[in-house]
Amino acid sequence: MEKRWVLSPEAPAEVVKQLSEELKISATLASILCQRGICTFNEAKHFFRPSLQDLHDPFLMKDMGRAVNRLNDALHGNEKILVYGDYDVDGTTSVALMYGFLRHYTSNIDFYIPDRYKEGYGVSSQGIEWAAEHGFTLIISLDCGIKSADKVALASEKGIDFIICDHHLPDEDIPQAVAVLDPKQLDCPYPYKELSGCGVGFKLLQAFCIQNDIDQEEVYKLLDLLVVSIAADIVPITGENRILAYYGLQHLNGPQPMRPGLDALKELADIRGEMDITSIVFGFAPRINAAGRMGDAKNSVRMLLAQTKEDAFKMADIINESNKARRDKDSNITKEALQMIAQDDFLRSANSTVLFKENWHKGVIGIVASRCIEHYYRPTIILTQSNGKASGSARSVHGFNVHDAIESCSDLLEQFGGHMYAAGLTLPVENVPAFRKRFEEVVASTITADQKIPQIEIDAPLKLNQITRNFYNIVRQMEPFGPGNMRPVFVSECVYDTGSVRIVGDSHLKLRLTQDGFYNIDAIGFGLGDYYKAISKGIPFDVCYTIEENIYRGVITLQLRIKDIRIK
Structure with a gap:
């Protein structure tokens, strides 16, 4: 799927220069901080050194x-x-x-x-x-x-x-x-x-x-639960949330034993090494959510409150089974939904997706809507029948307000609610065809061409030889990453593979990149196997990526995680 590369606006040069000098960091890193509203030495101090003393009264x-x-x-x-x-x-x-x-x-x-x-x-x-x-x-x-x-x-x-x-x-x-x-x-x-x-x-x-x-340390003991909520609910990791998330992760990764319920989840999710926001989002959150989607959400609370490892694993096993059932439902319904789109001329070329099937599981239709957007990038609503009504979940694409679009069809609905990118709605089953037609008309008349193309937000251009251990260490100090403070994405132009490009797994690229004839660095691109033929011919290309550590046989090296490629 084609993607738009959107480079963040440059911060004022004088501000960047002063911050770079005061912090003794590169202009590139100073510019990224400024883009995130951190433009003075004092702001940088609070950003890089979060303190519980800075929590609001x-x-x-x-x-x-x-x-x-x-x-x-x-x-x-x-x-x-x-x-x-x-x-x-x-x-x-x-x-x-x-x-x-x-x-x-x-x-x-x-x-x-x-x-x-x-x-x-x-x-x-x-x-x-x-x-x-x-x-x-x-x-x-x-x-x-x-x-x-x-x-x-x-x-x-x-x-x-x-x-x-x-x-x-x-x-x-x-x-x-x-x-x-x-x-x-x-x-x-x-x-x-x-x-x-x-x-x-x-x-x-x-x-x-x-x-x-009461000593504040008593409430600080709860920060492990709080960071799980911050990560899973996709709230901005800025300001006070950044402080709470920072210390919550310290709690999860610290020397003290982890809460038995979270420890059990970590083991069942096969999370190795230190916890971060990403491992919570993809390891903890689906399992905790699955209890409410497929069974009894009280089991999640019981697991989180468990005092012993045995009790924690008993509840975590139940939750993990719920998650397996959720994944099966999610996978099967997604396949069915994508087939419905592929077999319908109107749906294939529409500006929106509205699908209804009476026996789809209500607990996973929001996930299915998101999965459909990965294949057909447009506002999507998945409906099923519940208590005699059509009930559904909506998901949107970058920049498009799906809640407003649904509100334009409110005369066909019994109730709806949500926000710009996600919403829920209920309507009489007999209104589904009319709703599908109206919603498509609203989307078609309001969505822009750019909103139909997924975008990658790029923080800064970078030469490969600027990627040093010191550079990466400063990037790491910007953690925890999440909404409002995403992991920096860089773009490097006119790079080549050194001749080592290969496909690993089903469709992943493993490369070793060079630029300007010197400095080589390993890179991996998940799901980018289609670029193998062009890259193996020695054609130059542009690449956007994040920087990460790769640990192989005990050796730690830097590598690029490629988000997208553009062949020259």
């Missing part, structure tokens, strides 16, 4: 004082507290964080995760009824609740108070809870707006510790 968050006071009242009054969270990674890590901490202060506590299929996303009526039946008088909701004004009102009628810890955009109708903790509220003065749901729960516990003279 949790009491800056609107309603934080009220939340801590209500929690204290519940603990002192021995009230029954219910920790309520969503069924995804952010929700389950949030519940494990809050419940795991508060159970040291009360035995009158339990947790609740709604059933994805029977109750749906967020706070449910069933959950409120269950809490009332079991005598709970305080619910702490995590990663949900900001859009649940009606459910909070129902709880209030039943004598149950709510503390909401959420990070999603609020509606105009803010729930009438005892406290609503969400930095995205327009009148919330909290300086950092991009916390995960688990991050908001962490700030509540941080405030609880401050007010009750």
Whole structure:
């Protein structure tokens, strides 16, 4: 698939020069820092040396004082507290964080995760009824609740108070809870707006510790859970999230034993060496999510809270089996979806993809939508039948607002929600053909030519001889990488293979590159085997890539991980 290479705008030369001199780094690295908003020595100091002392005062968050006071009242009054969270990674890590901490202060506590299929996303009526039946008088909701004004009102009628810890955009109708903790509220003065749901729960516990003279180290012990939520929920790893992720990874990779549940996951995911954001995203997150997609999300919480290796592995095995079932469903439905597109003249040439089949598994259709975009790069909606309705997940391409496009078809829908790149929707089954037609019309009239081509964002041009161990060590200090601080991508022009190019595996390229007749460096390009014939002829080409370490038989060398190739 053709890709657009988009070079980041150059930072002001004078700023780059000064930063380069002050930090004693190359102009290329100084320019990359400036592109990321790090333009002064002091900003660079905070960036390269994250400190827990730089975390914001949790009491800056609107309603934080009220939340801590209500929690204290519940603990002192021995009230029954219910920790309520969503069924995804952010929700389950949030519940494990809050419940795991508060159970040291009360035995009158339990947790609740709604059933994805029977109750749906967020706070449910069933959950409120269950809490009332079991005598709970305080619910702490995590990663949900900001859009649940009606459910909070129902709880209030039943004598149950709510503390909401959420990070999603609020509606105009803010729930009438005892406290609503969400930095995205327009009148919330909290300086950092991009916390995960688990991050908001962490700030509540941080405030609880401050007010009750509890050592902050007690809440810092939970940073391993928090970094999992930050990585899995794809929130920006900037500002406060960067500090929390940095120390969370230190916790995972430190000398102290890893939390038994995460240790079990690491072993089952066959993750070797140090954990990073990528290994969490691809190793931990799918398995934790699979519990809610294919079975009971409470199993994820039980695994995260396990005190012994035996208990942790018992739950992790269940979750791993759920993940295997999820992969099978995902693979089979993706094949079926791609066949449907390939066999339909209209779908092959359309600007969007809308597919419906009544027996597809609801838990994987979002994943299938993303898989389809890898083959047909365009806004995609996958629908299945659930409770007599067509229910689906939408995914988008870079720069295109799929939520707005769905909103243009709202008269055909019963409900929808989401954001620019991902959304969910429900509609009558009989409306699917009309929706498909309307959605295609909306996309066709609004999507640009560039948005139909996947893009690779390139940070800077680089000569191969600039890639030294010292250069790479500074790049590594920019970790943890993730949204808002992605691993730097470089482009080198007019390079050649030294004659060692070969295909490894099914379709991967292994090369040794040279430029200007000197300096050779190893490179690998996953899935780029189609370029073998041209490269083996000695034709020059341009390459964009990231830099990484390769460990082979105990020897560590630098290599390029190629993202794309352009033959001259």
